[in-house]
Amino acid sequence: MTGAVIFVAPVVTMDPERPDADAFAVAGDRIVAVGTLDEVRAIAPGAREEALDGTVLPGLIDAHMHMERAGLKALVHLDDGDGVDRYIEAMRDSFDDDGPTDPSPEDRVRALERVQPLLHALGFTGIVDPAVRIEEMRGYQEAHRRGRLTMRTVAMPYLEIGSEATPDVDAVIAHLDGTGVSTGFGDELLRIGPIKVYLDGEALKGEALLDEPWDASGFRGRQRISDEDFARLVAWCAAHGWGVGTHAVGSAAIALVASEYEKAGDAVRERRFQFIHAYLETSAESIASAARSGAIASLQPSIIWHNGSGLRAKLGERAERANPVRSWLDGGATVAFGSDGPFFAFDPRHLMWQAVTRRVAGESEPLSPTEAITVEEALAAYTTGAAVAALADHHRGMIRPGHLADWALWGDDPRRVLLDDLRRIPVLRTDVGGRTVHTQERA
Numbered sequence: 001m002t003g004a005v006i007f008v009a010p011v012v013t014m015d016p017e018r019p020d021a022d023a024f025a026v027a028g029d030r031i032v033a034v035g036t037l038d039e040v041r042a043i044a045p046g047a048r049e050e051a052l053d054g055t056v057l058p059g060l061i062d063a064h065m066h067m068e069r070a071g072l073k074a075l076v077h078l079d080d081g082d083g084v085d086r087y088i089e090a091m092r093d094s095f096d097d098d099g100p101t102d103p104s105p106e107d108r109v110r111a112l113e114r115v116q117p118l119l120h121a122l123g124f125t126g127i128v129d130p131a132v133r134i135e136e137m138r139g140y141q142e143a144h145r146r147g148r149l150t151m152r153t154v155a156m157p158y159l160e161i162g163s164e165a166t167p168d169v170d171a172v173i174a175h176l177d178g179t180g181v182s183t184g185f186g187d188e189l190l191r192i193g194p195i196k197v198y199l200d201g202e203a204l205k206g207e208a209l210l211d212e213p214w215d216a217s218g219f220r221g222r223q224r225i226s227d228e229d230f231a232r233l234v235a236w237c238a239a240h241g242w243g244v245g246t247h248a249v250g251s252a253a254i255a256l257v258a259s260e261y262e263k264a265g266d267a268v269r270e271r272r273f274q275f276i277h278a279y280l281e282t283s284a285e286s287i288a289s290a291a292r293s294g295a296i297a298s299l300q301p302s303i304i305w306h307n308g309s310g311l312r313a314k315l316g317e318r319a320e321r322a323n324p325v326r327s328w329l330d331g332g333a334t335v336a337f338g339s340d341g342p343f344f345a346f347d348p349r350h351l352m353w354q355a356v357t358r359r360v361a362g363e364s365e366p367l368s369p370t371e372a373i374t375v376e377e378a379l380a381a382y383t384t385g386a387a388v389a390a391l392a393d394h395h396r397g398m399i400r401p402g403h404l405a406d407w408a409l410w411g412d413d414p415r416r417v418l419l420d421d422l423r424r425i426p427v428l429r430t431d432v433g434g435r436t437v438h439t440q441e442r443a
């Protein structure tokens, strides 16, 4: 096989049919063989061989990363030589800063050029940007046109209901209908995802929509779009090739989303409808409904890491089950992990550790361990699960023949290290489509 390269290293494939391998071969932008070294040599005879010092994992996908905003913030807060460790600190210290207010198209391309290597240094080869406004979409398109996009990006269009351009649901529908494209349009580097809709408010503001009131006042939270409008928008999208990703934090919002998605039929699976956040008092019935409809639970361990303490202060015992990842998985739903970066913590090693330990910032006691998952399940949520959210499960998320050659070399196998060491495993190399986009020496 001309031009093929055989990489020799322990491989965590995330492929249920062959979870571990000793080698894999890449030709062009694809993986062509995975297995024992002899098996791989037989499929790619004469290929150059390269031994790697570490463990290979599929490239991770952050299913909820505001990457262009992350890049704009990087332009403001980083100096030229700063790497990912400094970036993580800088984003933590600038939580409330939204970045520059009126960036030019040129700024947006520069922002993406600045931030992509930082995210590749964490093992990411893909992201889903969960709320892309028109200017941001232009930024992604321009970066792609110039050949500067190295992160596989799924952009979820956000048309704000109540804004001047889209005052109501009818206006949103008219905009979506106006160009003839829909969810899935694009290529392997830049693709249009489901639209983003906000159904309820934020938990720490006490505005997530709950079945039980927040407190003695009887207030149950804030509903940002009426039942009728939400039902109409979901039904229209399902009938016209658009997926829907709905911000629904509290139990009552999640239940409303579940019931409308179930009415939407096959479109839910095909167009990758999502529950976004879906972490507060989520009912077993909503989870069962999601499993039936095929909607994705797009969950962020980062939000619980940051909000856990505040939720305990507001809700006491009711906060303990927050972000019930164990229940989502046991209920048969597809779980995709993301971060809501750059605003919340986005280092996937830290977030996998959080999902396993249920620890929260500033508290000595973890949240209820009944909702904890394993490292392997957390990895799946960042690979095979997130690939579903990225409309790419047939060719990303695993090291498997025919899949895109998106992979990362980790210093150690995250499944085998002590849990506290998981957060410190270096990512030594990242490849996207067979092209190296990050390298780092072992310390």
Ligand SMILES: [Zn+2]
Pocket: 064, 066, 130, 340
């Ligand atoms: Zn977000």
